[in-house]
Amino acid sequence: MDPLWLLLLLPLAVASGWYAARREVSKLSKEAPFNLPSAYFKGLNFLLNEQPDKAIEVFIKVLEMDSETVEMHLTLGNLFRRRGELERAARIHQNIIARPNLSNSQRLQALFELAQDYFKAGLFDRAESLFLELADVPSHAEQALRYLSQLYEQEKEWANAISATQRLQSYSEKDISPIVAQYYCELADVSLEKRDYAKAREHIDRALEVDPKSTRATIQLGNLEFDLGEYARAIETWRKIEEQDPRYLGEVIDKVVIAYRRLNDDEGLWEFLSKALDDYGGPKLLKAQIEEIEHRKGRSEAVVFLTDWLRKHPSLHGLRSLVNLKESELNSSTSASDLEPLQALLVSLFDTDGLYRCRQCGFVGRSLHWQCPGCKGWYTQSPVSDEHSMRQIN
Ligand SMILES: [Zn+2]
Structure with a gap:
């Protein structure tokens, strides 16, 4: 539905209330003719002249707001947001919030809608402060925290993403610690780029603490040992991938070979390769x-x-x-x-x-993304292998 049509209904809702009240009075006297408020015609005129912004101004400023019209204003704002008309949506939601006679739940709902307008418009600072306010209100905390996690992910503010997601856990039946572990891995990546190995190790340890099955953290830890020249430890670490998710063994195999060579352990390398290939x-x-x-x-x-x-x-x-x-x-x-x-x-x-496919949305790419670029799911991509289908044909 075009939200502009709702604009037309908005004054009618007010008028009908006004009309009902008037009838109560006029029962005592004679029936009075039904008159729409003049604002309706003023707004309608703007609409017909294709000046919807002016129409919005008239309708939302002139008309009084009671509980019924607050609902309509909320609906109108949301329709604008869904159509991507974010400025209009925000203006309507701001206007609701500015009203003095709102109930608490109406105010919170309007705040939540406004926060979503800002989020969708990329005004992350404003969205963040509203979502943070709502995260302390039990009725809106879960949804607000979900948005906050998304917002911090997009902003790559991993420490904030961790605290928002950890707070979210108390509302979620699903175990979301694997996602928290991914955030720690992101922090570790940042430290590894700066060659701050001590800090990187701290983050990786935290990742493995919250999610002992984190293949990504294990790969990172092996890489870290490898970079420090600790080849035996690197191999020992990477071998844990076999228990965690052997599909990812291929990601480290080139470095495994180098590590064995640096250790002059030809026999170990041979044993490892033969067994890994047979098994996986x-x-x-x-x-x-x-x-x-x-x-x-x-x-x-x-x-x-x-x-x-x-x-x-x-x-x-x-x-x-x-x-x-x-x-x-x-x-x-x-x-x-x-x-x-x-x-x-x-x-x-x-x-x-060398292709990776997301099992959630089907996104296929040439490099491994721990967060799928298509659906933003974490750890949903895995290497594409044709063996499985060949075995089925067999
Ligand atoms: Zn995906």
Whole structure:
């Protein structure tokens, strides 16, 4: 419904009240003709002349507000907000708040609506102070805290996001500590960028305290140890990902390989790679294992391994790796390769390597976002793998 139509109804609501009161009086005397207040016609005139702002001014200033019209004003303001006419929405809500005879619940409702107008308009400072006020009122606390969390997320004010979300927990049946852990990880990222390792470690510890299953915190902690040259500790930390969420093992595999190499622990690396690949599969682990075989025993051994692997675990990314290997084998012995078109076809048809998909909204991207850019959900993205579907076909 166009809110402008509601503008027309607004004075009618007032007029009907006025009319009813007048009838009570006129019962005593003779029936008087029904007259609409002149403001109605003044406002209507503005509307017909396509001057809705002036019409709004007239209607909301001239007409008295009783409990019925407050509801209509609220509805009108919300309709404007929904249409993206945020200035008008805010003006109407401000006007309600300025009225002296409001009930407490009406005032709070108008404040809440105004805060949403500001939030939607990107006026975060104003929205924040109103939501903070409402967060102390039991009837509005939960919704206000939800908005505050969103607002602080957008502003990347992670410490504030943590306190708002922790307050929200008492109203929510769902355990939201994994989100709090993500905020601590964001703080850790900021510290890591500044190479403030002590502070970063504090944030990561807090993340793991509130959510011991936080894969992101574990990855970060391993990275931190790695940066400090503590390779054994880094490996030990990353291995916890296996218990938390092995789909993310591929995210650290390149660094795991480097860490083992720096420790000169070839045997450990071999053991780790073979077991991880057997247990979890996935393009990144397979690639690391093939590179390791190629590095140790040469390309033809890698081809033998991969062919055998593919027989047991058919996958498109594996097939593509095989074509790749075959092609480079041919290139080193002959000058031309007829596998090139096949390789190009495989890439164009099944280019899913390195893709991440959000299970909540379906957003697909080439880099891992801990907060989905599409739906803003936390920890909803995971690496896309074609193995699962291949196994189903099998
Ligand atoms: Zn999403």
